Amino acid sequence: MVIHDDTVGRTTDGSGAVCEMSLDELLTLDAGVKFSPEFTGEKIPRLCDVLQKFGSGATRLNVEIKASRPGFDVPQTVAELLHRFDKQRRHVVSSFDLQSLLDVRAIDSELTLALIGNGPEILAQAEHHRLPWIHCKHTTMTGAIVARAHEQGISVNVWTVDDPATIPFWKAIGVDKVCTNRPALWLAGCDSDSDE
Numbered sequence: 300m301v302i303h304d305d306t307v308g309r310t311t312d313g314s315g316a317v318c319e320m321s322l323d324e325l326l327t328l329d330a331g332v333k334f335s336p337e338f339t340g341e342k343i344p345r346l347c348d349v350l351q352k353f354g355s356g357a358t359r360l361n362v363e364i365k366a367s368r369p370g371f372d373v374p375q376t377v378a379e380l381l382h383r384f385d386k387q388r389r390h391v392v393s394s395f396d397l398q399s400l401l402d403v404r405a406i407d408s409e410l411t412l413a414l415i416g417n418g419p420e421i422l423a424q425a426e427h428h429r430l431p432w433i434h435c436k437h438t439t440m441t442g443a444i445v446a447r448a449h450e451q452g453i454s455v456n457v458w459t460v461d462d463p464a465t466i467p468f469w470k471a472i473g474v475d476k477v478c479t480n481r482p483a484l485w486l487a488g489c490d491s492d493s494d495e
Contacts, residue, residue: 300325301344305365309333311343318368346377350384359390361434361456361478363415364403366396374402382407393434397424413456418444426451434458434478442472449473463488 300317307313307320311328322345331338346362353360362381367373377392393413394400400412413432414421418439425433425448433448437457448455457469458478466488469477479485 301346301349302330307343318371346380347384350380350386360386361391361393361413363393364396364399365394366399374399375406378403378406378410381410391432393432397428400430401428415458422448422453425453432456440472440474445473 300322302310302317304310305318306316307325307328308315310333311330312332313320313324313328317325325343328343329340330343331341349360362377364373364377381390381392388409388411391411391413392400392403393415395415397414400414403410404412411432412430413434414425414428414430415434416436418433418435418441421433421435422444424430430453432454434456435444435458437460440455440457445455454475455473456476456478457474459480460469460477461479461481461484463481463484466485477485
């Protein structure tokens with residue numbers, strides 16, 4: 300299931316822990332009603348459905364995983380799904396949990412991995428473990444960190460940046476990607492700034 304939290308209460312009309320609910324129970328929940336009436340009836344998507352829907356387009360997914368609870372093997376499940384849909388080279392598996400990423404690598408070394416966290420700390424870990432991406436909290440990023448990452452062949456994503464007025468700054472320090480909740484505003488800002 301593609302859901303941010305360990306529990307369903309914040310983002311759906313249900314309550315309880317995701318890992319304690321059956322697939323049928325999770326699929327009955329409304330994952331849109333709390334956000335806007337226009338989204339009423341939206342369901343929590345399954346990762347296999349997302350991979351199938353975006354399989355032929357240009358979209359590159361960032362599949363963030365959490366540390367597995369006992370009895371669950373998230374790295375194995377995600378690696379198998381990406382392999383089944385032949386997307387292991389296209390999409391990125393990211394996590395705050397380094398061990399989860401190393402577990403994914405042990406299962407499928409072709410998967411692209413990204414460590415999430417504060418820039419200086421995760422850059423050192425990414426260098427040590429030869430991870431291709433770091434996804435950094437934007438307030439912890441500097442041009443020096445980006446430059447050092449690029450020297451080591453590591454790409455840099457920053458999260459979460461919603462103000463398109465900061466586009467020139469992120470371009471200037473050379474980040475490779477930006478995570479935002481407002482993609483339309485960012486795309487419009489990038490188009491108006493396309494001469495850079």
